[in-house]
Amino acid sequence: MTADADRWVPEPAKDSGYGRTPFERDRARVLHSAAFRRLATKTQVHTAGSDDFPRTRLTHSLEVAQISREMGARLGCDPDVVDVAGLAHDLGHPPFGHNGEQALDAVAQPCGGFEGNAQTLRVLARLEAKVAGAGLNLTRASLDASCKYPWPRKPGTRKFGVYADDAEVFAWVRAGAPTGERRCLEAQVMDWADDVAYSVHDVEDGIHGGYVALRPLLDDPDERAALCADAAAAYSDEPTDALAGALDQLLADEVVRAVADYDGGLAAQIALKRMTSVLTGRFVASAVGATTSRYGTAPVRRYAADLIVPRTVRKQCALLKGMALRYVMRARAAERWYERQRQILTELVEVLTRRAPEHLDPMFAPLWKAAADDAARLRVVIDQVASLTDHGAVAWHRTLVADAG
Structure with missing residues (x-):
């Protein structure tokens, strides 16, 4: 606990009468930060402010934090550490979502490129106004849990979590971690919560916005095959034919079929929300169940365990991401x-x-x-x-x- 609760810049002990843990303080620092407030008008998939229904980076981050906290608590993680990771994981994302990320990466090549996750570490540990030179000065455990990709930029890799300029604080964060690029359990929980949230919720937003229609998938084998090919190319190591069975299983689910002819009415919105809730709960429960089956029911945290996500569930999550890619992102990317x-x-x-x-x-x-x-x-x-x-x-x-x- 002592090393996990250390801060990059030592701070005097605080006794405000609340008896808060260091990790509760971390959570408050993220919630009250300017970077967190700015997420309210940063794009998730749809441009922020373009409609009242779709998620922004802020609502997405709140949802990831809630899923992370619930899943982490069931595994025995400190609930505030996984909550912090969920709240903070997108603080480094620029305007206009992944579209903006690609634009900044192109112009930032002379200084090492741009990556939203590496920028998140920079915001937390350098740029936010709390402690001079240390950003929010979060604990080691909270910073480590926020590192989705704990490695620098490497040839042939698109994702990375630290710029060369921030190597010193990154080395401090990772002190005590096993050798290699293994992520702590809390970071794995946050990463799966992020996958669950944006796969399920982006499809929900897409259906409501009229971009995603499930009826063609139910009726057209060629369309199902095309979706599987997209998901395999972008989001999964599984071959197309392996994803086909998972898609059939997903489309056969009554909660999914109930929104096949979504018309925006009250009954349709209730059915859509039920689909979102059921799929989210199923994806979370499957990971908790598989992990406790491997490691037992005693609390685990940090590097005592790895999150186990069943293969079928990963395939279904990849297919949902494929739906957002095929029917939402590509449609939006074609817009001027x-x-x-x-x-x-x-x-x-x-x-x-x-x-x-x-x-x-x-x-x-x-x-x-x-x-x-x-x-x-x-x-x-x-x-x-x-x-x-x-x-x-x-x-x-x-x-x-x-x-x-």
Whole structure:
């Protein structure tokens, strides 16, 4: 417990009369952070503010935290540590979701690229305003639980969890972890909760928004085969034919068939919510059951166990992700607004690189002035742009680029 509760910058003991644990304090720090509030207007799949129904990064993070806390508590993890990981896991995501992430990665190549998960560590341990030079100064356990990909960028890998610039604090976070890239149990719980939340919920949002229709999947074998191919290519190591059986099982479920002809009415919305609840509960319970079958029912945490998710459940989760990809993301990516989003972020980075530190926020301007070289200054500009909300990015672009042009 002592090493897990350590902080990068030691803090004096606090006695506010509440008797809070270090991990409860971590949770409060994330909830009260500016980065967490900004998630309210950052894109999940649909552009934030474009409709009242779809999730934003904030509502998604709250849902991941709830699923993480419930699943972790059933396994014996400290509930606040897994809660913190769920709340914090997307703090590094930039405006416009994964579309914005790709745009920033392209322009950030001279300073090591951009990745939302690596940015999350940077926000938590460097950028948030709580302790100078240490961000929120969370405990080692909470930071480790928030590291979905505990390794630096490597050739041939798209996902990574730390920039070279943050290697020192990352090494401190990982002190005591087994050799290699093994994730702690709490990070695995958060990662599966994230998979469950965005696979099930993105399909729910897609059905409600009219992007996802299940009737063609029920009626057309060719469409089912195409979906399996998409899921196999993007989200699963399973071959297409292995996913086909899992899809048949999923589509045969009465809660899924009940929304095949969704019309947006009250009864249809109730059926849709029931599908979401049943699938989420099933995916969580299967992981808890398989893990306790392997390790027993005694509480486990940190590196005492690995989360076990049954193969069939992983396949069904991948298929739901495939639905969101095939019917929602590709449809949205074809829209002119998606191209415009990338242009906005690219041009913002370009203009701020030329005109910094004058137009940087007061917290970023001193970091830019203290940077040792062009790559470090570019990283500060990327930090600034990544911190913006969707609406903020559009407003900054209008002021600095469009109006100036």
